[in-house]
Amino acid sequence: MTNYIKSITNPKLKLEIFTPAEVKKIHDATLWIIEKVGVKFPSQRALDIWAANGAEVDRDRKIVRARGELIESALKKCPPVYPLAAREPNQDLPLDGNHVFVGTDGCGVEVIDIQSGERRISKLQDVVDIARIADATEEIAFHWVPVSAQDTPPQTRGLHEIKAIWENSTKHVQTESIYSVHEAKAAIEMAAMIAGGKEALRKRPVLSLMQCTASPLGHDGGSIDAALLAAEVGLPTGFMTMSACLTTGPATMAGTLAVGNAEVIAGTVLLQLAYPGAPVFYAAAQTASDLRLGAYTGGGPEDFLFGAATNALSDFYDIPLSMGSFATGAKEPNWQAGIENSLSTFMASIAMSDMLLGIGFLHGSRIWSFAEMMMDCEIFSIIRKMMQGIEVNDETLALDTIAAVGPSGHFLAQKHTRQHMHDLFMPQFMDRRPYSEWESKKDNASDWALAKARKILAEHQPDPLDPKLSMEFDKIIEALEG
């Protein structure tokens, strides 16, 4: 059984968040940062690649400074369009600038148990359950590793996680939790087995890798080496900046955009210098830190603006964007969660970010909630409906029907109404019941959302992964666990 995937496409709404001159100014600032301040690459291999291409490399401090021409010429080699492949080819996702696809968020450390409602440390079974529910959910187009499988060994955890997702869903897997060479090699081997060999994998990458930068202006050595391995075999690879106003970026938003852009662009250029034409994407989840505690906020007006602003940058470089949205800082599904997840996702969607992340989390991507997961899907559906805008033509103006009804009539019994009633949005989790019915039950959206998640988990049977592949994956993982 395969599911239709809901995406935003052919949007009618749009937003100009920057003038072209403003984008250029941020780009110029970025080049200045990379050339004058430099970016840290704590990887021997990365430093060698930069040095071989004429960048100035400070081996002791592991800082690279590169001229604008080197950066700009390498960026031209990034492919603007490519697909994220799924185990089921009908679910391949074209990253073509005309689609917004949503994925789950990652990589949380706690889960609100789907049955007991208790908050507890996340386990492999949670990865399984979330993958299975996501597989059956039309709004979810691809997977991140949603929570950390903390009951598996740290050195192979990332492999247990992607295996669990592949075994429970046919949709594309983008992992953000593989950041070492030994795990990246094994993950590539596993992906190649699913695709039918290394060459087939290059054409249909069933796995993509997302690496976090180390803001400000740094990268993690393991992440960089893992990204280079992925780029070598043609797996889409992206660098995500989470540079935040006040702490890992300047208090000003433009400055924080420039810092994050320098991190992402320097990482992207490294991959193009090593493997020209490798599929790459831009990734970001920028926000402002809390003024009192310095804490990660996961929402707020700055967060929402970053959602649209980053897409202006990735469009300028003509590479797909994976944008953090949803992922509220709220502690439970509530007013704050509704505001933050709606506005962040609306702003990232109206800018046509290719991939959106963040479904399912509370407390700034730390605590997984199955109810929030389902409600976030509804938020996406609402925004998707809004992005379609208002169609204006003879059929939608419905003049014949208006004339037939005339003054003081109603439209409920009209043929035109029957034809178009399903153009209207039908929510799953909004309370439009009579007041007395609510008063007698006092239930709400989170109750219904949780019930839906439980129902899917009880009933949905994903297309299984070939058991032979599962056994091969076990062997690969066991070999590393020694």
Add this chain to the structure above:
Amino acid sequence: MHEELFQKMAQSIIDGDSDASTALAKESIAVGIPPLQAITDGFVIGVNTVGDAFGRGEAFLPELVMAGEAMKAAVAVLNPELKKQGTERRMLGKVVLATVEGDIHEIGKTLVGTMLGSSGFEVYDLGVDASPDKIIGKAIEVNADIIGMSALLTTTMVKQKEVIETLEKEGLRGRFKVMVGGAPITRDWFKSIKADGYSEDAVGAVRVAKQLMGVE
């Protein structure tokens, strides 16, 4: 006698002005104010003022951090003079701080170090990617009261546990209080590895460290 100078010292901390606090520290030595008095009657007043304002919700994190940096700058000037005179500033305790092995994410840990330093702790910051041996070795070397460890990755936070287990194995567990922190660190994790202190942010970390030292 030097009332105006003391007021200026406090103000330099409130303003978070390291240049001014450095200059005032030098001036205090030149006019013969005992360095310990410069700290307690001058600079510390500023630290407390900012801390109190923060507590009332009137000051924000950058102001706390800048006050901490200005304090550090003044103390750096006064410390050699303190040593020369054979006097010592009474500290609340010694803290060895580190981001654990395999992890390079240290911004939160560095912030904790600044806050502890300005609150009267002597801080030894080992930076990032610090092995259990390195952390424990330093704690023994400086006779630390507290070991503080941060981790950002779920795969590296297990190193916090390893350090505590090593301390136990080597019969050193009773000698040091252990504090843990970092984005993936939860109260459950803190309890499961039997650490002594845990905070979700840098301001809270100072409170926890003081509790562990039996102050406040």
